[in-house]
Amino acid sequence: MSDYFIGLTGGIASGKSALEKAFAAHGIVVADADLLAREVVQPGTPALAAVVERFGRGVLLADGQLDRAALRQRVFGDDVERRALEAILHPAIRARLQEICQNATSPYAIAVIPLLAEGGGREAYPWLHRILMVDTPTAVQKARLMQRDGIDAALAERMMAAQASRADRLALADDIVVNDGDIAHLQRAADALHRRYLALAAATP
Incomplete structure (x- = not known):
């Protein structure tokens, strides 16, 4: 059973799913709030x-x-x-x-919580040891959302505005992955964080 827990969050179309898959590929148990x-x-x-x-x-x-x-x-x-x-x-x-x-049977586990900032932050999830945020520049996030959902700029902006601000999410984060490149960049970030989380989990009493 795991006793070290990471909360993974980020805005809409920021790359949470891709990062989640990268950790799962390392054998890490991932619990997804949307599912x-x-x-x-x-x-x-x-x-x-x-x-x-x-x-x-x-x-x-x-x-x-x-x-x-x-x-x-x-x-x-x-x-x-x-x-x-x-x-x-x-x-x-x-x-x-x-x-x-x-x-979870993995050394640590990840809880994917898209609305972590909106849902009470650390106070609502006191059992999380660290919070990892996928951060995407606003213009990149908007373009990805429009492409992903086939929507226009106005709707994309409304959907983004309905969530917590980028600043609010950043204020919660212990670790930040800037997702403004390709999938290989995200994979390298996940690999580095995986090694770090293994060490942190091993050091936790």
Whole structure:
């Protein structure tokens, strides 16, 4: 079981997925909050029951699965509704992230938390030993987002503005990877960090 944990975060289209894959290639267990956000609301889970109690059965599909489109429509642009949803989902996601990391068989484990800054930072994740941020210059991030999602500049800017600022994320970070190059650059950064994290994990009582 692992007892050394890294939080990996970064803005939208910053390169988190590519860095996550680089660590996984070293045999490191990675828990991804975006994937767990789907797991915690599967039929029969307490979180889905709480969502239905709060938002009504109109957010369910005929087969009992969560209707994500309907729920997004319900909370989009409504801060009260969005906060109500987050109050249900975030604790469940945090608990699963910690459980997976603590049960990891690798020397250390990584929790990928895109909304780490928005979701309470270190106070919400006191079990993290370090926070790693993928940092991308704003212009590069915008161009990648437009290309990835096939959207225009205005929508890309709105999506970026909806997240925590780059400065807020940088303020949380212990380690920073600047992702303004190619995938080989990101791989080299991951290799160096992997060696560092192995040493830090070995030195942790």
